[in-house]
Amino acid sequence: MASNPRIIVVGGGLAGLSAAIKIAEIGGEVDLFSIVPVKRSHSVCAQGGINAAKNLKGEGDSTWQHFDDSVFGGDFLANQPPVKDMCEAAPGIIDLLDRMGVPFNRTPEGLLDFRRFGGTLYNRTAFAGATTGQQLLYALDEQVRRHESEGKVKKYEHWEFLSGVIDSKGICRGICAMDLHSMQVVTFPADAVIICTGGVGAIFGKSTNSVVCTGSAQSALYQQGAYYANGEFIQVHPTCIPGDDKLRLMSESARGEGGRVWVPKKPGDKRDPKSVPENERYYFLEERYPKYGNLVPRDIATREIHKVVYEDGLGIDGGPMVYLDLTHIDRKVLDRKLEGILEIYEKFVGDDPRDIPMKIFPGVHYTMGGMWVDYKQATNIPGLYAVGECDYQYHGANRLGANSLLSCIWGGFVAGPAAVQYARSQPTAASNGAFDAERKRQDEANAMLINNQGDENPFKIWRELGDIMTRNCTVIRYNKNLQETDVKLVELLERFRRVNLSDKTLWANSTFAFARQLYNMLQLARVIVQGAALRNESRGSHYKPDFPERDDKNFLKTTKASFAPDADEPRFEFEPVDTSLIPPRARKY
């Protein structure tokens, strides 16, 4: 039994850092692994804010209302007790972040200011300008640096997780990781391991996610026996800026602060948007959803934009774009509350959104599904925990805006102490051959990849993967297309065997590291596609025109995928959802 257990945390975003802080605080020691220096993690991209029912606007908001909005917004697919716990903890988390120095926007009296976000009628979202994720991550990063200087946290930055070390009893005893500069493969023992590796955006090629969000770690662990749950639920954010290298998010806060989505009523209207008179504009979200208007939840806004472009043929200039208009709002207000995101639009598009309506389109944004965990964030592999976007716990079939930062921090606060408690209750592991065996397995995989003499380029395979996944497995899904996609994935996996790396050196070889990630992306893509094919209903982000209704009788269930090594593909089972607190009701906005 270890009284000062050593816990490995993989990933240094909000989830990983909050877990690390809790562990250090209760006497554990942390080895923190991250592909990038932790301050550069993807959490910095979150813009709009973090939800907590502080009820500081006299609206009668409550943590129960936050809980109800979240469960309803997620179309009843989330197990309810952990969501309730998260919503109840949220006001305390905001206070803690405030104490850590997050520069949240203030009211004239000096209290925290809150704004409205999608899927709720309450002003419940605390925010720090329009770079809330960055500000939250920095606050946690600073606290971790403090623990690091006291010797409680050791960072391994520029290291990539390759696999778990799982012993003959099926218990996770540590990890196998690769130094991304020396390319050396090393195993690290731990009393418990917490995976906090974010979303899987790269499986769709271009998304709003950062470069490191490949899902490679989750996939590796799924291939080692961890369950992967609700993989088919991928959030497509309604408002993104299309780009050549990635899709850049245009935060929901733009609509929260009064931004209006519209298209010209006349198809192919070539006029400058400012010269289109009010009565010739179609504010389709406001007309179709009078109560919530532009702040309907993301899955709904995305489908409406899709429809207005592809069914009604009203996209700007006939193309796949609609206007997101802020030009009616005072410049000073925009600068104070939205500067960070307006700056992104200005820098990357070249127009000033204070003067010219922005052109936006939906893009892959968030992974609701993820590693299956219990209410203590433990996976089905003893000693292995998962937290943050890489788990499936809190968002059901659709995540509400400004709930992700909250779920990352709350999940870390649950998992950190749970992992320490687990470690303290375990007898010390007898040394066994699992470490050598795992390192050997990874060394062999590396040697095979680097020496391969084929005719395939991993970046080209990735492009094909992203194209077909985006085309067939995002906003609108048909079983025929999903089946075709799975056939294509098998073909890509086959072609992966013939990958010939254009760089075979053994120092800082990003092509090599990427090829390893790509293999894991292909395996996990099959979980997403087959899960989508099996779910013959429409729920949250998952929409099938052939099955347009939610079907609680057959599908109020968590999809659980496990890897069948011999068949080299996923197997599926379904688990009932805990709806003990709020009975499912029809989801209408």
Next chain:
Amino acid sequence: MANKSILLKIKRQSDPQHAAIWEEFEIPYRPNMNVISVLMEIALNPVTRQGKPTTPIFYDSNCLEEVCGSCAMRINGRTRMACSALVDQLEQPIVLEPFSKFPVVRDLAVDRSVLFENLKAVKAWVPIDGTYDLGSGPRMLPEEQEAAYPLSRCISCCCCMEACPQFNQSTGFVGAATISQVRLFNTHPTGKALKSERLHALMGDGGIHECGYAQNCVEVCPKDIPLTRSIAEVGGAVMKQAFADLFHR
């Protein structure tokens, strides 16, 4: 226009031990490209302009929206972020080089861990009692938040250090980013508990007095952080602290 292409000259170094060489590339033009999408294009088909097969370029990147601070490099001689460097606004050939004042890892990636060490040295954090539920934070007027927020947007890209003539081996200057963080934490109601420790860390070798007021830092900062103002304010505070120290020995 159909055959338009983009010309590049990239400084490459296979590892810290080897000397740098230059390679030229020519890739097909598409509208709205940035330097990152150009580097991605090279990875798809890593062949030089002269037709010689080579390796993809190694560089740091992550968010690609200028908020993670990863992809800083020298582009046409200017210190900046590659993701927000739009090809349509750059003269060709586009010349890419790694930062010159940090150890090269490979090609365009350098080791910038010195900044994170500096942040440790100045205790750039708010010393909270713990993460338990201890009630609300200090009240703060909107004007105070509006002063703190711009400082808190520093992405640790190190552009200010690369561009600074005083940031070099002989001075060991700590650089503008760290000094500005000292200003941020010293003005926070709880953060200022460590004020004098932070100011002391900026005295002595490599401290704030090494600043030569070239003002390059504020010019290259991608986040428009008022760095020179931070240096002036913290410089004044360090002087006051040094003076106070004289009478408290």
